[in-house]
Amino acid sequence: MSSAEGAPSAGLGAERRTADAARAADDYLKSIYSHTEWQTEPITPSQLAGTLGVAPSTVTEMVKKLAARDLVVHEPYRAVRLTAAGARHALQVLRRHRLIETWLVREMGYGWEEVHDEAEVLEHAISDRLLDAIDERLGHPHVDPHGDAIPDADGAIRQAATRPLLECESGYTGEVIRVSDRDPELLRALRDVGIGPGTRLRVDLIGPPAVAVTCDGKPYLITREAAGVVWLSA
Incomplete structure:
Protein backbone atom coordinates (compact mmCIF):
# COMPACT_ATOMS: atom_id res chain seq x y z
CA MET A 1 0.00 0.00 0.00
CA SER A 2 1.32 3.44 -0.89
CA SER A 3 1.73 6.21 1.66
CA ALA A 4 -1.17 8.06 0.03
CA GLU A 5 -3.41 5.01 0.44
CA GLY A 6 -2.41 4.73 4.10
CA ALA A 7 -3.03 8.39 4.94
CA PRO A 8 -6.78 8.15 5.70
CA SER A 9 -6.35 5.36 8.25
CA ALA A 10 -3.54 7.31 9.92
CA GLY A 11 -5.82 10.31 10.09
CA LEU A 12 -8.57 8.27 11.67
CA GLY A 13 -6.10 7.03 14.27
CA ALA A 14 -5.14 10.59 15.16
CA GLU A 15 -8.82 11.57 15.45
CA ARG A 16 -9.47 8.62 17.75
CA ARG A 17 -6.56 9.56 19.99
CA THR A 18 -7.80 13.15 20.16
CA ALA A 19 -11.31 11.97 21.07
CA ASP A 20 -9.92 9.62 23.72
CA ALA A 21 -7.86 12.43 25.24
CA ALA A 22 -10.91 14.71 25.34
CA ARG A 23 -12.97 11.99 27.08
CA ALA A 24 -10.21 11.43 29.62
CA ALA A 25 -10.00 15.16 30.37
CA ASP A 26 -13.78 15.28 30.84
CA ASP A 27 -13.63 12.35 33.28
CA TYR A 28 -10.85 13.97 35.32
CA LEU A 29 -12.59 17.32 35.58
CA LYS A 30 -15.91 15.71 36.49
CA SER A 31 -14.27 13.57 39.18
CA ILE A 32 -12.41 16.54 40.70
CA TYR A 33 -15.64 18.56 40.86
CA SER A 34 -17.77 15.69 42.18
CA HIS A 35 -15.33 15.03 45.03
CA THR A 36 -16.07 18.42 46.60
CA GLU A 37 -19.74 18.63 45.68
CA TRP A 38 -20.88 17.22 49.04
CA GLN A 39 -17.88 17.95 51.22
CA THR A 40 -15.11 20.56 51.27
CA GLU A 41 -11.80 18.69 51.19
CA PRO A 42 -10.20 18.83 47.70
CA ILE A 43 -9.16 15.62 46.02
CA THR A 44 -5.58 14.34 46.17
CA PRO A 45 -3.82 12.71 43.22
CA SER A 46 -3.95 9.32 44.97
CA GLN A 47 -7.71 9.68 45.55
CA LEU A 48 -8.15 10.70 41.93
CA ALA A 49 -6.23 7.62 40.81
CA GLY A 50 -8.49 5.42 42.95
CA THR A 51 -11.66 7.07 41.68
CA LEU A 52 -10.68 6.68 38.03
CA GLY A 53 -8.97 3.31 38.41
CA VAL A 54 -5.68 4.44 36.89
CA LEU A 66 -4.91 20.08 32.50
CA ALA A 67 -2.84 22.63 34.41
CA ALA A 68 -1.18 23.70 31.17
CA ARG A 69 -4.69 24.40 29.81
CA ASP A 70 -5.54 26.44 32.94
CA LEU A 71 -8.24 23.94 33.96
CA GLY A 86 -12.17 23.93 34.82
CA ALA A 87 -15.29 24.19 36.98
CA ARG A 88 -17.34 25.49 34.05
CA HIS A 89 -16.19 22.57 31.91
CA ALA A 90 -16.87 20.06 34.68
CA LEU A 91 -20.42 21.38 35.15
CA GLN A 92 -21.17 20.92 31.47
CA VAL A 93 -19.98 17.31 31.64
CA LEU A 94 -22.07 16.74 34.78
CA ARG A 95 -25.10 18.23 33.01
CA ARG A 96 -24.75 15.67 30.21
CA HIS A 97 -24.21 12.79 32.65
CA ARG A 98 -27.16 13.59 34.91
CA LEU A 99 -29.61 14.39 32.15
CA ILE A 100 -28.78 11.06 30.53
CA GLU A 101 -29.26 9.24 33.85
CA THR A 102 -32.65 10.92 34.27
CA TRP A 103 -33.66 10.05 30.71
CA LEU A 104 -32.66 6.40 31.14
CA VAL A 105 -34.76 6.06 34.30
CA ARG A 106 -37.83 8.00 33.14
CA GLU A 107 -37.99 7.01 29.49
CA MET A 108 -36.03 3.79 29.09
CA GLY A 109 -37.08 1.82 32.17
CA TYR A 110 -33.66 1.58 33.83
CA GLY A 111 -33.29 1.20 37.57
CA TRP A 112 -31.47 3.97 39.41
CA GLU A 113 -28.67 1.52 40.24
CA GLU A 114 -28.08 0.77 36.53
CA VAL A 115 -27.67 4.17 34.93
CA HIS A 116 -24.28 5.45 36.12
CA ASP A 117 -22.13 3.25 33.90
CA GLU A 118 -24.42 3.72 30.89
CA ALA A 119 -24.26 7.49 31.30
CA GLU A 120 -20.46 7.34 31.55
CA VAL A 121 -20.44 6.01 27.97
CA LEU A 122 -23.28 8.04 26.48
CA GLU A 123 -22.16 11.42 27.86
CA HIS A 124 -19.29 11.36 25.37
CA ALA A 125 -21.37 10.13 22.44
CA ILE A 126 -24.52 12.22 22.10
CA SER A 127 -24.68 15.58 20.37
CA ASP A 128 -25.59 18.88 22.02
CA ARG A 129 -28.74 18.91 19.89
CA LEU A 130 -29.86 15.54 21.26
CA LEU A 131 -29.00 16.59 24.82
CA ASP A 132 -31.16 19.72 24.46
CA ALA A 133 -33.98 17.56 23.09
CA ILE A 134 -33.69 15.21 26.09
CA ASP A 135 -33.75 18.19 28.46
CA GLU A 136 -36.88 19.53 26.74
CA ARG A 137 -38.55 16.11 26.74
CA LEU A 138 -37.95 15.71 30.48
CA GLY A 139 -39.28 19.17 31.31
CA HIS A 140 -35.89 20.66 32.27
CA PRO A 141 -35.37 18.66 35.50
CA HIS A 142 -33.27 20.15 38.30
CA VAL A 143 -32.18 16.86 39.89
CA ASP A 144 -31.30 13.39 38.61
CA PRO A 145 -32.73 10.10 39.96
CA HIS A 146 -30.22 10.10 42.83
CA GLY A 147 -31.02 13.66 43.90
CA ASP A 148 -27.87 15.21 42.45
CA ALA A 149 -28.43 18.69 41.01
CA ILE A 150 -28.42 19.03 37.22
CA PRO A 151 -26.63 22.19 36.04
CA ASP A 152 -28.58 24.25 33.54
CA ALA A 153 -27.29 25.10 30.07
CA ASP A 154 -25.39 28.10 31.49
CA GLY A 155 -23.71 26.02 34.19
CA ALA A 156 -25.83 27.34 37.06
CA ILE A 157 -26.63 24.73 39.68
CA ARG A 158 -29.16 24.69 42.53
CA GLN A 159 -27.68 22.87 45.50
CA ALA A 160 -30.03 22.03 48.38
CA ALA A 161 -28.81 22.31 51.97
CA THR A 162 -28.19 18.80 53.31
CA ARG A 163 -26.79 16.77 56.20
CA PRO A 164 -25.17 13.33 55.89
CA LEU A 165 -27.42 10.79 57.57
CA LEU A 166 -24.52 9.47 59.65
CA GLU A 167 -23.99 12.95 61.11
CA CYS A 168 -27.61 13.35 62.25
CA GLU A 169 -28.57 12.88 65.89
CA SER A 170 -31.18 10.36 67.04
CA GLY A 171 -34.68 11.73 66.50
CA TYR A 172 -33.68 13.88 63.53
CA THR A 173 -36.33 13.86 60.81
CA GLY A 174 -35.81 15.04 57.28
CA GLU A 175 -36.39 14.36 53.62
CA VAL A 176 -33.89 12.29 51.68
CA ILE A 177 -32.31 14.77 49.27
CA ARG A 178 -29.52 12.78 47.74
CA VAL A 179 -28.14 9.22 47.53
CA SER A 180 -24.66 8.65 46.11
CA ASP A 181 -24.73 6.58 42.93
CA ARG A 182 -21.24 5.12 43.22
CA ASP A 183 -22.22 1.67 44.55
CA PRO A 184 -25.05 -0.17 42.73
CA GLU A 185 -25.36 -2.74 45.54
CA VAL A 203 -33.11 8.67 62.40
CA ASP A 204 -33.78 6.45 65.44
CA LEU A 205 -30.32 5.20 66.38
CA ILE A 206 -26.90 5.29 64.78
CA GLY A 207 -25.05 2.23 66.05
CA PRO A 208 -21.70 0.68 65.18
CA PRO A 209 -23.09 -2.29 63.25
CA ALA A 210 -26.22 -0.70 61.77
CA VAL A 211 -28.47 2.36 61.66
CA ALA A 212 -32.11 2.25 62.77
CA VAL A 213 -34.48 4.50 60.81
CA THR A 214 -38.21 4.90 60.39
CA CYS A 215 -39.47 5.34 56.84
CA ASP A 216 -43.18 5.89 56.14
CA GLY A 217 -44.00 4.69 59.64
CA LYS A 218 -42.04 1.45 59.29
CA PRO A 219 -38.80 0.71 61.19
CA TYR A 220 -35.77 -0.51 59.27
CA LEU A 221 -32.19 -1.45 60.02
CA ILE A 222 -29.71 -0.47 57.32
CA THR A 223 -25.96 -0.96 57.26
CA ARG A 224 -23.63 1.92 58.06
CA GLU A 225 -22.34 1.61 54.49
CA ALA A 226 -25.84 2.20 53.11
CA ALA A 227 -26.50 5.03 55.59
CA GLY A 228 -23.21 6.60 54.54
CA VAL A 229 -24.48 7.34 51.01
CA VAL A 230 -27.67 9.14 52.15
CA TRP A 231 -28.03 12.91 52.68
CA LEU A 232 -31.08 14.41 54.42
CA SER A 233 -32.53 17.91 54.24
CA ALA A 234 -30.76 20.29 56.59
Whole structure:
Protein backbone atom coordinates (compact mmCIF):
# COMPACT_ATOMS: atom_id res chain seq x y z
CA MET A 1 0.00 0.00 0.00
CA SER A 2 1.32 3.44 -0.89
CA SER A 3 1.73 6.21 1.66
CA ALA A 4 -1.17 8.06 0.03
CA GLU A 5 -3.41 5.01 0.44
CA GLY A 6 -2.41 4.73 4.10
CA ALA A 7 -3.03 8.39 4.94
CA PRO A 8 -6.78 8.15 5.70
CA SER A 9 -6.35 5.36 8.25
CA ALA A 10 -3.54 7.31 9.92
CA GLY A 11 -5.82 10.31 10.09
CA LEU A 12 -8.57 8.27 11.67
CA GLY A 13 -6.10 7.03 14.27
CA ALA A 14 -5.14 10.59 15.16
CA GLU A 15 -8.82 11.57 15.45
CA ARG A 16 -9.47 8.62 17.75
CA ARG A 17 -6.56 9.56 19.99
CA THR A 18 -7.80 13.15 20.16
CA ALA A 19 -11.31 11.97 21.07
CA ASP A 20 -9.92 9.62 23.72
CA ALA A 21 -7.86 12.43 25.24
CA ALA A 22 -10.91 14.71 25.34
CA ARG A 23 -12.97 11.99 27.08
CA ALA A 24 -10.21 11.43 29.62
CA ALA A 25 -10.00 15.16 30.37
CA ASP A 26 -13.78 15.28 30.84
CA ASP A 27 -13.63 12.35 33.28
CA TYR A 28 -10.85 13.97 35.32
CA LEU A 29 -12.59 17.32 35.58
CA LYS A 30 -15.91 15.71 36.49
CA SER A 31 -14.27 13.57 39.18
CA ILE A 32 -12.41 16.54 40.70
CA TYR A 33 -15.64 18.56 40.86
CA SER A 34 -17.77 15.69 42.18
CA HIS A 35 -15.33 15.03 45.03
CA THR A 36 -16.07 18.42 46.60
CA GLU A 37 -19.74 18.63 45.68
CA TRP A 38 -20.88 17.22 49.04
CA GLN A 39 -17.88 17.95 51.22
CA THR A 40 -15.11 20.56 51.27
CA GLU A 41 -11.80 18.69 51.19
CA PRO A 42 -10.20 18.83 47.70
CA ILE A 43 -9.16 15.62 46.02
CA THR A 44 -5.58 14.34 46.17
CA PRO A 45 -3.82 12.71 43.22
CA SER A 46 -3.95 9.32 44.97
CA GLN A 47 -7.71 9.68 45.55
CA LEU A 48 -8.15 10.70 41.93
CA ALA A 49 -6.23 7.62 40.81
CA GLY A 50 -8.49 5.42 42.95
CA THR A 51 -11.66 7.07 41.68
CA LEU A 52 -10.68 6.68 38.03
CA GLY A 53 -8.97 3.31 38.41
CA VAL A 54 -5.68 4.44 36.89
CA ALA A 55 -2.06 4.47 37.99
CA PRO A 56 -0.75 7.46 39.99
CA SER A 57 1.75 8.18 37.20
CA THR A 58 -1.14 8.48 34.74
CA VAL A 59 -2.83 11.00 37.03
CA THR A 60 0.37 13.02 37.32
CA GLU A 61 0.70 13.22 33.54
CA MET A 62 -2.92 14.21 32.97
CA VAL A 63 -3.00 16.79 35.77
CA LYS A 64 0.03 18.46 34.21
CA LYS A 65 -1.79 18.65 30.88
CA LEU A 66 -4.91 20.08 32.50
CA ALA A 67 -2.84 22.63 34.41
CA ALA A 68 -1.18 23.70 31.17
CA ARG A 69 -4.69 24.40 29.81
CA ASP A 70 -5.54 26.44 32.94
CA LEU A 71 -8.24 23.94 33.96
CA VAL A 72 -6.71 22.85 37.29
CA VAL A 73 -4.29 24.15 39.88
CA HIS A 74 -1.86 21.68 41.37
CA GLU A 75 1.38 21.77 43.31
CA PRO A 76 3.45 18.59 43.73
CA TYR A 77 2.25 16.39 46.63
CA ARG A 78 -0.80 18.60 47.18
CA ALA A 79 -4.49 18.39 46.32
CA VAL A 80 -5.88 19.18 42.88
CA ARG A 81 -8.34 22.08 42.49
CA LEU A 82 -10.32 23.31 39.52
CA THR A 83 -9.84 26.77 38.09
CA ALA A 84 -12.94 28.77 37.15
CA ALA A 85 -12.59 27.51 33.57
CA GLY A 86 -12.17 23.93 34.82
CA ALA A 87 -15.29 24.19 36.98
CA ARG A 88 -17.34 25.49 34.05
CA HIS A 89 -16.19 22.57 31.91
CA ALA A 90 -16.87 20.06 34.68
CA LEU A 91 -20.42 21.38 35.15
CA GLN A 92 -21.17 20.92 31.47
CA VAL A 93 -19.98 17.31 31.64
CA LEU A 94 -22.07 16.74 34.78
CA ARG A 95 -25.10 18.23 33.01
CA ARG A 96 -24.75 15.67 30.21
CA HIS A 97 -24.21 12.79 32.65
CA ARG A 98 -27.16 13.59 34.91
CA LEU A 99 -29.61 14.39 32.15
CA ILE A 100 -28.78 11.06 30.53
CA GLU A 101 -29.26 9.24 33.85
CA THR A 102 -32.65 10.92 34.27
CA TRP A 103 -33.66 10.05 30.71
CA LEU A 104 -32.66 6.40 31.14
CA VAL A 105 -34.76 6.06 34.30
CA ARG A 106 -37.83 8.00 33.14
CA GLU A 107 -37.99 7.01 29.49
CA MET A 108 -36.03 3.79 29.09
CA GLY A 109 -37.08 1.82 32.17
CA TYR A 110 -33.66 1.58 33.83
CA GLY A 111 -33.29 1.20 37.57
CA TRP A 112 -31.47 3.97 39.41
CA GLU A 113 -28.67 1.52 40.24
CA GLU A 114 -28.08 0.77 36.53
CA VAL A 115 -27.67 4.17 34.93
CA HIS A 116 -24.28 5.45 36.12
CA ASP A 117 -22.13 3.25 33.90
CA GLU A 118 -24.42 3.72 30.89
CA ALA A 119 -24.26 7.49 31.30
CA GLU A 120 -20.46 7.34 31.55
CA VAL A 121 -20.44 6.01 27.97
CA LEU A 122 -23.28 8.04 26.48
CA GLU A 123 -22.16 11.42 27.86
CA HIS A 124 -19.29 11.36 25.37
CA ALA A 125 -21.37 10.13 22.44
CA ILE A 126 -24.52 12.22 22.10
CA SER A 127 -24.68 15.58 20.37
CA ASP A 128 -25.59 18.88 22.02
CA ARG A 129 -28.74 18.91 19.89
CA LEU A 130 -29.86 15.54 21.26
CA LEU A 131 -29.00 16.59 24.82
CA ASP A 132 -31.16 19.72 24.46
CA ALA A 133 -33.98 17.56 23.09
CA ILE A 134 -33.69 15.21 26.09
CA ASP A 135 -33.75 18.19 28.46
CA GLU A 136 -36.88 19.53 26.74
CA ARG A 137 -38.55 16.11 26.74
CA LEU A 138 -37.95 15.71 30.48
CA GLY A 139 -39.28 19.17 31.31
CA HIS A 140 -35.89 20.66 32.27
CA PRO A 141 -35.37 18.66 35.50
CA HIS A 142 -33.27 20.15 38.30
CA VAL A 143 -32.18 16.86 39.89
CA ASP A 144 -31.30 13.39 38.61
CA PRO A 145 -32.73 10.10 39.96
CA HIS A 146 -30.22 10.10 42.83
CA GLY A 147 -31.02 13.66 43.90
CA ASP A 148 -27.87 15.21 42.45
CA ALA A 149 -28.43 18.69 41.01
CA ILE A 150 -28.42 19.03 37.22
CA PRO A 151 -26.63 22.19 36.04
CA ASP A 152 -28.58 24.25 33.54
CA ALA A 153 -27.29 25.10 30.07
CA ASP A 154 -25.39 28.10 31.49
CA GLY A 155 -23.71 26.02 34.19
CA ALA A 156 -25.83 27.34 37.06
CA ILE A 157 -26.63 24.73 39.68
CA ARG A 158 -29.16 24.69 42.53
CA GLN A 159 -27.68 22.87 45.50
CA ALA A 160 -30.03 22.03 48.38
CA ALA A 161 -28.81 22.31 51.97
CA THR A 162 -28.19 18.80 53.31
CA ARG A 163 -26.79 16.77 56.20
CA PRO A 164 -25.17 13.33 55.89
CA LEU A 165 -27.42 10.79 57.57
CA LEU A 166 -24.52 9.47 59.65
CA GLU A 167 -23.99 12.95 61.11
CA CYS A 168 -27.61 13.35 62.25
CA GLU A 169 -28.57 12.88 65.89
CA SER A 170 -31.18 10.36 67.04
CA GLY A 171 -34.68 11.73 66.50
CA TYR A 172 -33.68 13.88 63.53
CA THR A 173 -36.33 13.86 60.81
CA GLY A 174 -35.81 15.04 57.28
CA GLU A 175 -36.39 14.36 53.62
CA VAL A 176 -33.89 12.29 51.68
CA ILE A 177 -32.31 14.77 49.27
CA ARG A 178 -29.52 12.78 47.74
CA VAL A 179 -28.14 9.22 47.53
CA SER A 180 -24.66 8.65 46.11
CA ASP A 181 -24.73 6.58 42.93
CA ARG A 182 -21.24 5.12 43.22
CA ASP A 183 -22.22 1.67 44.55
CA PRO A 184 -25.05 -0.17 42.73
CA GLU A 185 -25.36 -2.74 45.54
CA LEU A 186 -26.06 -0.05 48.12
CA LEU A 187 -28.58 1.58 45.78
CA ARG A 188 -30.37 -1.74 45.41
CA ALA A 189 -30.40 -2.26 49.19
CA LEU A 190 -31.91 1.19 49.77
CA ARG A 191 -34.43 0.74 46.97
CA ASP A 192 -35.59 -2.53 48.53
CA VAL A 193 -36.63 -0.71 51.73
CA GLY A 194 -38.10 2.23 49.85
CA ILE A 195 -35.44 4.82 50.68
CA GLY A 196 -34.70 7.37 47.98
CA PRO A 197 -34.96 11.10 47.16
CA GLY A 198 -38.24 12.47 48.49
CA THR A 199 -38.58 9.84 51.23
CA ARG A 200 -39.36 11.18 54.71
CA LEU A 201 -36.97 9.60 57.19
CA ARG A 202 -36.47 9.65 60.95
CA VAL A 203 -33.11 8.67 62.40
CA ASP A 204 -33.78 6.45 65.44
CA LEU A 205 -30.32 5.20 66.38
CA ILE A 206 -26.90 5.29 64.78
CA GLY A 207 -25.05 2.23 66.05
CA PRO A 208 -21.70 0.68 65.18
CA PRO A 209 -23.09 -2.29 63.25
CA ALA A 210 -26.22 -0.70 61.77
CA VAL A 211 -28.47 2.36 61.66
CA ALA A 212 -32.11 2.25 62.77
CA VAL A 213 -34.48 4.50 60.81
CA THR A 214 -38.21 4.90 60.39
CA CYS A 215 -39.47 5.34 56.84
CA ASP A 216 -43.18 5.89 56.14
CA GLY A 217 -44.00 4.69 59.64
CA LYS A 218 -42.04 1.45 59.29
CA PRO A 219 -38.80 0.71 61.19
CA TYR A 220 -35.77 -0.51 59.27
CA LEU A 221 -32.19 -1.45 60.02
CA ILE A 222 -29.71 -0.47 57.32
CA THR A 223 -25.96 -0.96 57.26
CA ARG A 224 -23.63 1.92 58.06
CA GLU A 225 -22.34 1.61 54.49
CA ALA A 226 -25.84 2.20 53.11
CA ALA A 227 -26.50 5.03 55.59
CA GLY A 228 -23.21 6.60 54.54
CA VAL A 229 -24.48 7.34 51.01
CA VAL A 230 -27.67 9.14 52.15
CA TRP A 231 -28.03 12.91 52.68
CA LEU A 232 -31.08 14.41 54.42
CA SER A 233 -32.53 17.91 54.24
CA ALA A 234 -30.76 20.29 56.59
